[in-house]
Amino acid sequence: MASRTSDPAELFTSALSGDRGALARLLSLIERGGQDARTIGRLTYPKSGNGYTVGITGAPGAGKSTLTSATIGHLRKQQLQVAVLAIDPSSPFTGGAILGDRVRMQDHATDTGVFIRSMATRGHLGGLSLATSEAIRLLDAVGCPWILVETVGVGQVEVEIVGKADTTVVVVNPGWGDSVQANKAGLMEIADVFVINKADRKGAEETRRDLEQMLDLSDLSHDAWRPPIVQTSAVSAEGVPEFWDTVIQHREFIQANGILAKRRAFRLREELSEIVQRRLELRARDICTGDQWDKLQQQVLDHVIDPWAAADDMLKGIGA
Amino acid sequence: MASRTSDPAELFTSALSGDRGALARLLSLIERGGQDARTIGRLTYPKSGNGYTVGITGAPGAGKSTLTSATIGHLRKQQLQVAVLAIDPSSPFTGGAILGDRVRMQDHATDTGVFIRSMATRGHLGGLSLATSEAIRLLDAVGCPWILVETVGVGQVEVEIVGKADTTVVVVNPGWGDSVQANKAGLMEIADVFVINKADRKGAEETRRDLEQMLDLSDLSHDAWRPPIVQTSAVSAEGVPEFWDTVIQHREFIQANGILAKRRAFRLREELSEIVQRRLELRARDICTGDQWDKLQQQVLDHVIDPWAAADDMLKGIGA
Numbered sequence: 096m097a098s099r100t101s102d103p104a105e106l107f108t109s110a111l112s113g114d115r116g117a118l119a120r121l122l123s124l125i126e127r128g129g130q131d132a133r134t135i136g137r138l139t140y141p142k143s144g145n146g147y148t149v150g151i152t153g154a155p156g157a158g159k160s161t162l163t164s165a166t167i168g169h170l171r172k173q174q175l176q177v178a179v180l181a182i183d184p185s186s187p188f189t190g191g192a193i194l195g196d197r198v199r200m201q202d203h204a205t206d207t208g209v210f211i212r213s214m215a216t217r218g219h220l221g222g223l224s225l226a227t228s229e230a231i232r233l234l235d236a237v238g239c240p241w242i243l244v245e246t247v248g249v250g251q252v253e254v255e256i257v258g259k260a261d262t263t264v265v266v267v268n269p270g271w272g273d274s275v276q277a278n279k280a281g282l283m284e285i286a287d288v289f290v291i292n293k294a295d296r297k298g299a300e301e302t303r304r305d306l307e308q309m310l311d312l313s314d315l316s317h318d319a320w321r322p323p324i325v326q327t328s329a330v331s332a333e334g335v336p337e338f339w340d341t342v343i344q345h346r347e348f349i350q351a352n353g354i355l356a357k358r359r360a361f362r363l364r365e366e367l368s369e370i371v372q373r374r375l376e377l378r379a380r381d382i383c384t385g386d387q388w389d390k391l392q393q394q395v396l397d398h399v400i401d402p403w404a405a406a407d408d409m410l411k412g413i414g415a
Numbered sequence: 416m417a418s419r420t421s422d423p424a425e426l427f428t429s430a431l432s433g434d435r436g437a438l439a440r441l442l443s444l445i446e447r448g449g450q451d452a453r454t455i456g457r458l459t460y461p462k463s464g465n466g467y468t469v470g471i472t473g474a475p476g477a478g479k480s481t482l483t484s485a486t487i488g489h490l491r492k493q494q495l496q497v498a499v500l501a502i503d504p505s506s507p508f509t510g511g512a513i514l515g516d517r518v519r520m521q522d523h524a525t526d527t528g529v530f531i532r533s534m535a536t537r538g539h540l541g542g543l544s545l546a547t548s549e550a551i552r553l554l555d556a557v558g559c560p561w562i563l564v565e566t567v568g569v570g571q572v573e574v575e576i577v578g579k580a581d582t583t584v585v586v587v588n589p590g591w592g593d594s595v596q597a598n599k600a601g602l603m604e605i606a607d608v609f610v611i612n613k614a615d616r617k618g619a620e621e622t623r624r625d626l627e628q629m630l631d632l633s634d635l636s637h638d639a640w641r642p643p644i645v646q647t648s649a650v651s652a653e654g655v656p657e658f659w660d661t662v663i664q665h666r667e668f669i670q671a672n673g674i675l676a677k678r679r680a681f682r683l684r685e686e687l688s689e690i691v692q693r694r695l696e697l698r699a700r701d702i703c704t705g706d707q708w709d710k711l712q713q714q715v716l717d718h719v720i721d722p723w724a725a726a727d728d729m730l731k732g733i734g735a
Contacts, residue, residue: 133723140721360716367715370726371702378730379695383688395687396680401460403453406690 103134110237115210118237122212125229136229139236146235148242149342150260152285155248157266158292161329162338163245167203169335170241178210178239180230182223182256183247210239225373227256228366254281259362261355262345264338266290267306269298283313286322287345290338294326320348382409423454430557435530438557442532445549456549459556466555468562469662470580472605475568477586478612481649482658483565487523489655490561498530498559500550502543502576503567530559545693547576548686574601579682581675582665584658586610587626589618603633606642607665610658614646640668702729 100106103124109117124131153159163179170177203209214223214230227244234242244260246253257263265286291302306324323341327334349355382388391405400408420426423444429437444451473479483499490497523529534543534550547564554562564580566573577583585606611622626644643661647654669675702708711725720728 137721137723141718144718363715363722364712367712367722367725370722371729374726374730375695375698379692382691382695392684392687395683398461398464401457402683402687402690403457405687406694409691410694 103131104138107135107138107237110233115207118210118233119212121233122214122230125226125233126214128226132226132229135233139229139232142236143232144235146231146239146242147346148231148235148244148260148262150257150263151243151245151266152248152253152257152263152282153266153290153292154268154271157268157271158329159245159266162266162290162292162327162335163243164202165327165329165332165335166243166339167209168332169339171203171206171208174208175241176208176210176239177241177243178234179212179243179245180227180234181211181213181245181247182227182253183213183215210234224255224259225366225369227259228362231259254285258285261349261358262287262342264288264290264342266292267302268293269296269302271302271305279309280313283309287320288338288341289322289324291324291326292329294334295328299326320345320354423451424458427455427458427556430553435527438530438553439532441553442534442550445546445553446534448546452546452549455553459549459552462556463552464555466551466559466562467666468551468555468564468580468582470577470583471563471565471586472568472573472577472583472602473586473610473612474588474591477588477591478649479565479586482586482610482612482647482655483563484522485647485649485652485655486563486659487529488652489659491523491526491528494528495561496528496530496559497561497563498554499532499563499565500547500554501531501533501565501567502547502573503533503535530554544575544579545686545689547579548682551579574605578605581669581678582607582662584608584610584662586612587622588613589616589622591622591625599629600633603629607640608658608661609642609644611644611646612649614654615648619646640665640674 101120101124103121106117106121106124110121121135125135151159151163160181167177167179203211212230214226231242231244244257246256263285265282265288267289269291271291289306291299291306293299303324303326310321323344325334325338325341327338329335346355349358388409391400391408394400395402395405421440421444423441426437426441426444430441441455445455471479471483480501487497487499523531532550534546551562551564564577566576583605585602585608587602587609589611591611609626611619611626613619623644623646630641643664645654645658645661647658649655666675669678708729711720711728714720715722715725
């Protein structure tokens, strides 16, 4: 049973041939970070680039999971495979389990065309941000054509994570203003598509007018794309096909005019800087421990050398 | 006129012989950071260790400047020289000027036994924290026996900066609870001496009981030293001699039992780690610009190499 191994390369071979257990184990290794995550990154990178990522964000309770679940249903009707990463920056809880408020997704638990995974902060030194990039790349590399990335809220970390998507969907509700007041401008900035979910409730039209007005004023129409506003009632899957058509339209738009390539290039540069920065932090931690460090500290305390000379000494091998 | 030079070594020689202009210019160089700050650090380190630093912190309006000014007066009566560093982490304003709310210190502006200097964040790459350490060391090296470090508030940065002092004084007022609620525990932890300033106002006794109770409960008596509580009315200098006697008692206590040496060793280690960390950050900034980095980024974008290989390539010279 190849899938009982913990060797990243073997696991990746199994995952490529459709072994979901191997895929789950690879995601656990990514979450944990370290050398294995790096090995997985190097394996997946050459095979990635064909999947398309849709980020779904919005205030807690807006109905993101319900919309995600309805979207899965919509894609499955067309025999399309789909993977979901549910990202929770605030929770240490993890391990591939489905989070409590995501029970609706369990409708798809037995469907082999659907892969659902929760991720939280475990031990990845680059944090959830780098781990999410690596997880998306893995799902892409094993052949998932659609990857949905769902976050639990609309805080800074969530916005950063959803920025790793090709198309970003912001889910609001009638009367949304109160729940996301603090971050309205941030949401306007990242949204490629707005969804007014629970649109059967009172106030949907006011919310639409509110959004249209903000779009008029904000001049935040990304690259000549004015974020469309779609109304859904995700519990009954009403409006979901229209929602998805809008996502497809955005994809075609940014593919045709080169924006997608530019966005991906920008993200890759960001990721590269993140990798360098993390590596240097680890290096600083390494340097400031050990016998040589202790000895130099003592020499500084004894006024044999000064702190700058000590730093020079520690760093001389690394040109810093 | 030796003091018109901008050479750190010449300026330091002048400052050692009592040239206040040279001293002011050295502090400006420290504030600016960079190579000159480093040179000054190396010059001052062997000559430092004899001065004693007293940190004075407390909520805005507590009367820190008035207490500082009254303390200067008390020390000058005994013909003692004193230097004051007024640190403002929030203000970009600087340049040796006396801050607006520190006008009372101008009483001492013409006294050559007093040196007063404001410092803010200018360009020092290690931030105000490293710059403060270096400024204290300079004042110490040119022979100031007493260095008072005053901060504008009680935020995290202020607490960190005041942590560079040998004795830390926390100034509160009658009814102090409201103004520093969020940081009460932090203040209890750093205080070596409590001053209830404006003690002529209503509520001074309640504040004393409040503090005593917190000291009883908190078990934060540092190294068997229970922070004494002194009452002052700094405007009229009432209680200031008693306050200063308490500082002297604390100094004698920590000198006699070796705590002072331990504290200074700890601070020096912290500073050393800070220097190493900053140096690596600078190195990372160097690395993430420039032609080689551009070329590697392009190779990653073209899928010629993966991001980890690119990071390896950039960092191979520094062993990270």
